[in-house]
Amino acid sequence: MKKTLVMAMISAVMLSMAGCGNNAQPAADTAETAATEAAADAAEEASTEAAEAESTEEAAEADAADEAKSDGVMTYEEYLAADIDSEVTVETYIQAKQGWWEDNGQGVATFYTQDAEGGYFIYNMPCSEEDYNDKLTVGAKIKVTGYKAEWSGEVEIMDATYEVEDGTYVAEPLDVTDSLGSDDLEKYMNQSIAMKGLKVEASKDANGEDAAFLYNYDGSGTEGDDLYFNVSANGATYTFTVESYLCGKDTDVYKAVENLNIGDTIDIEGFLYWYEGAQPHVTSVTME
Numbered sequence: 412m413k414k415t416l417v418m419a420m421i422s423a424v425m426l427s428m429a430g431c432g433n434n435a436q437p438a439a440d441t442a443e444t445a446a447t448e449a450a451a452d453a454a455e456e457a458s459t460e461a462a463e464a465e466s467t468e469e470a471a472e473a474d475a476a477d478e479a480k481s482d483g484v485m486t487y488e489e490y491l492a493a494d495i496d497s498e499v500t501v502e503t504y505i506q507a508k509q510g511w512w513e514d515n516g517q518g519v520a521t522f523y524t525q526d527a528e529g530g531y532f533i534y535n536m537p538c539s540e541e542d543y544n545d546k547l548t549v550g551a552k553i554k555v556t557g558y559k560a561e562w563s564g565e566v567e568i569m570d571a572t573y574e575v576e577d578g579t580y581v582a583e584p585l586d587v588t589d590s591l592g593s594d595d596l597e598k599y600m601n602q603s604i605a606m607k608g609l610k611v612e613a614s615k616d617a618n619g620e621d622a623a624f625l626y627n628y629d630g631s632g633t634e635g636d637d638l639y640f641n642v643s644a645n646g647a648t649y650t651f652t653v654e655s656y657l658c659g660k661d662t663d664v665y666k667a668v669e670n671l672n673i674g675d676t677i678d679i680e681g682f683l684y685w686y687e688g689a690q691p692h693v694t695s696v697t698m699e
Contacts, residue, residue: 499558553574556571668696681694
């Protein structure tokens with residue numbers, strides 16, 4: 412309706428220009444102004460409609476992730492309360508996945524997954540290469556049954572089986588910068604996270620020299636291996652990792668870490684993995 416009224420106004424102005432020779436220039440200016448305003452209104456309306464559509468889509472995904480669990484499926488709170496080595500069943504959504512490979516003839520892959528309540532790290536879940544490529548995709552909903560395990564502080568699901576279910580959800584990275592340096596950080600374990608304003612600190616390479624990053628945890632590796640680098644924030648220093656099975660040497664994040672310098676300030680995104688404390692698996696690095 413707004414667009415129709417504006418076009419009618421423009422038409423009226425143009426007709427007045429044709430009938431009033433002495434006022435042609437002012438009328439032309441008026442028409443030009445009306446046309447500019449109409450274009451601006453139309454652009455603003457289109458932008459608003461796009462934003463509303465995106466918001467509606469995100470809300471629908473969030474609602475889907477927060478829906479009631481199926482019979483026999485744990486809530487995230489129940490999963491946290493379950494004993495180590497006990498059988499668990501969860502419904503969750505794939506956020507990222509490490510590379511597929513064969514372990515003694517059995518295809519397996521490791522998955523970073525999450526629902527609206529929390530994250531679940533699923534270690535070496537048996538799956539066919541076909542399912543890995545075609546069904547176990549980012550955003551896919553899966554029902555997983557396995558055993559709750561812990562390794563050096565990292566809580567995960569092992570010996571898992573899965574069913575692919577209807578539904579999709581990809582979580583927005585949660586900014587946990589304010590939790591760095593506090594015990595509060597642990598409650599975000601395995602979730603998609605962001606951290607901002609981190610300072611790159613020196614690591615010691617295999618020769619005892621300062622380095623901005625290392626190939627392997629001790630500097631003994633070469634390009635293509637996992638990357639390790641230290642950062643500090645809120646008075647605490649952490650070791651972050653670019654897991655090569657997740658983000659290989661040709662990815663943007665791998666190259667970005669290779670170009671870091673001691674003292675750089677960076678923002679990161681990734682998954683809050685745990686190894687004797689927070690050790691995120693980084694998927695994005697941005698220089699401030």
